[in-house]
Amino acid sequence: MKKNNEPIDARIRLAIAQWPDDAPRGSVTAFCAEHGISRKSFYAIRSRARNEGQTAALEPRSRRPKTSPKKITDDLQEQALGVRTALESSGLDHGPISVYDKMASMGISPPSVASLARIFRQHNVARAEPKKRPRAAYRRFVYPAPNACWQLDATEYVLTGGRKCVIFQLEDDHSRKAVASHVAEGETAEAAITVFTKGVAACGVPQRLLTDNGSALNTSRRGWEAKLTAYVITLGVEAITGKPGKPTTQGKNERFHQTLFRYLDKQPLATTCAQLQDQVDEFDRIYNTERGHQGLPGRMTPQQAWEATPVAEPPRPASEPVEPVAPDPHVPDQAPGPAAATPSSDLDLSTLWEKAVSSSSASSQSIPAPEKITGSIHTLAATGHQHIRVYANGVVSFAGTLFSLSRVVANRIIIADWDPERIIFATTIGEVIAEFAWPPPGTKYQGITKARYRFQNKS
Incomplete structure (x- = not known):
């Protein structure tokens, strides 16, 4: 028998087309066994040679079905490409999943996500990333309820004239909701406290605050207490950080920056921090209420995820306020001269x-x-x-x-x-x-x- 559905050689087809009518009994079975074909294929080729001629029997017929009810029409492909272009020009995610959700929300019956990906590749509008890990390879960690943990991070942005500013983004770990954002001229402790107070005013007090080890956020691993850390402790919030050099601990917020930049790149370049703040606030509104999040069940919006689970209870405030402490910049980190030897860990x-x-x-x-x-x-x-x-x-x-x-x-x-x-x-x-x-x-x-x-x- 032919394996892997291989086509039958033309010489075998010619022998079948010229098969004599008075061939001895059992010769067909012996011929099929010798050439590894089935009796059904033998008689199908012989029937074509009788009805359509020997020439028609020499080439295999197309296996394409006569009708394709689920075939993606050219019009549907153009609609998918148009939706993708509109999302991209708006600064929103425009991958196959985002296009699928957008077409469904517009009342258009979309092709499958895999079909959309294939269409985008065929039209050379998708970026091939063969080395990218599949979604199934990621181990996702999420806190069980809103306000159980917030993630705070800052990223630089450039205004007109090359002037730099800093955007603080505060995100809820469970629902991915953009709790608050703040545009400041620099990454300072005062700006970090400002965005945190905005988040508290909008959504309440969280149980934990996860940041990196920046000097404006959390410096506990450096041996002294930052202003933001001292402030959140007075509210009963547990200030935690990731290990240095491990930005994946704050991966949700790092990915949040990427989505923000994609949106801002399609907006007019802001000239002041106030104008940029307006653009960031509009992005937060779209992000929370209109854009389905692929990291959430059912690709719901962050606001829907926030409302779907009861908010975690606020922590108990500290009994005595802690005054924020910052290091004196005029005092060196260590005395001049050779550094003293670090004591052994086994000494009390x-x-x-x-x-x-x-x-x-x-x-x-x-x-x-x-x-x-x-x-x-x-x-x-x-x-x-x-x-x-x-x-x-x-x-x-x-x-x-x-x-x-x-x-x-x-x-x-x-x-x-x-x-x-x-x-x-x-x-x-x-x-x-x-x-x-x-x-x-x-x-x-x-x-x-x-x-x-x-x-x-x-x-």
Whole structure:
């Protein structure tokens, strides 16, 4: 038998067409077995040779069906191409799925998504991406309810004249709803807080806020607390970040930027931040209410997904407001000179303090003096507090004196609180690090052994 539906050779067809009528019994079966064809094919070719002539029997007939009720007409193809062109000129998604949904919403019976993809390839309007992973290969993660987690990120955009601005986009992880957007002149903590407050006013307080590790968003992995982080903590929001160099953690927001840019590229170039804000607000409206989202069940709109599930309960606010803390840009990240060795992870805190004690016995000339904060013991107010940064070697400079604390708090922002008799160094959450009596005038260095109280590992 012929395999894989292969056509029968012309020489075999000619032998069948010339088959004699008085051939002996069993010769047909032997001929078919020898050439690997069926008896049905043998008699079909012989019948064509009798009725249409031997020439007609030498070539196989077309297997194309006589009628194709589901054939995509040329008019339907033109309609699909027109819808795709309209979506593309509007700055909206114009792939096969988007075209299918748009045609269905217009009352047009669309071809299948696969057929639309084939039509676009045939007309050379689709970009071939053979290396792109199929949708089934992605593992999608989503929070169970709206307001369970928001994603916040910022992206640059260029106005007329080459002037740059920043667009903050706040998106709900569950419903993909554009919670709020804000156009600012730069990526600052104040702008980040502004877009978050706009989102809270529109949709309530979320349980979590996911950002990257930008200086205007969340710097907890850098060892100090950003203004946005301190602000959301006062509302009870858990501030979380992705690992550095892993933007896929914020993948929903990164993809959100791409959709926004596709829309803005088809709009008139804005000259001011206010004009760009109007365009972004219109995009958010279309994105939330008109554009079906391919990442949602049934390709519903983000607003429909928001309304389909009860909103997560707001978190409990912090009992005491936390003052936002930002690092002093004039204070270096570490003292000049060779960096101190990082303590081994298997040492407990008491061992670290013993090392700090032994290092503090060295002379003051052996410790390189970092840049000092303006002020001295004679010019400070009688009482007060100030945010300062600890150097990488666990030393802090305050009022003209170097105070040795601990490498446990290296590179962090702490609070210095003083009165006429003593000075206390504490973390931003109120945990006392060390308490010193005011040193004699002219003292350049105070070791940790001079402290009245110092942090110890209590475990």
